[in-house]
Amino acid sequence: MAADDLTHLNEKGEAHIVDIGDKAVTRRRAVAQARLSGEAATIAAILAGDLKKGDALAVARVAGIMAAKKTAELIPLCHPIPLTKVRVDIAQRDANTVEILALAETNGQTGVEMEALVAASTAALTLYDMAKALDRAMVVSDICLVEKSGGKSGDFGRAP
Structure with a gap:
């Protein structure tokens, strides 16, 4: 891949934020996932809601939403995006795993993939933090983009 194919590098190879000024405003949507695995009793x-720290699911949802809103502060070359919707869903995948799905939406000139990814991973890390007294061997894994729509690059959907 040539340096001029990398959108976050200028002609000198220096990192910079991408100019989105001429991009069309379109509806953008992204869904990302993360998983937290641990002992069945911990999950x-x-x-x-039986943790000493309180309702881990509620705290993790709020943490994910807050993280999505702060993505541009955490990831250096991300644009601040006016999010129109963020949702964090947490469900049991199996006896040893919970799956976090984070949805981010906007009407804007750039995508919301990073916002969804930051939301999902932060929610998973929050669950780890709240349950680590029971199981320090828990693992956060499978952080990935599940789907995205909108924008010049079109739609993406991960095969199940």
Whole structure:
């Protein structure tokens, strides 16, 4: 891949924020996932709200939403984006795993993939933090973009 193919590098190879001034405003949507795996008893305690720190699911949802709103402060070359919607869903995948799905939407000139990814990973890390007294061996994994729509590059959907 040539340096001029990399949108976050200028002609000298220096990092810069991409100019989106001439891009069309379109509806942008992205869904990202993360997973938290641990002992079955730990996952059950998270889902039942039986942690000493409180309702881990509620705290993780709020943490994910807050993180999406602060993505441009965390990832250096991301544009601040006026989000129109952020949703964080947490569900049991199996006895040892919860899956976090984060949705981000905007009407804008650039995508919201990073906002969805930051939301999903932050929610997973929050669950880890709230349950680590029970199980320090938990693993956050499978952080990835599930789907995106809108913008010049078109739609993307990860095969199941």
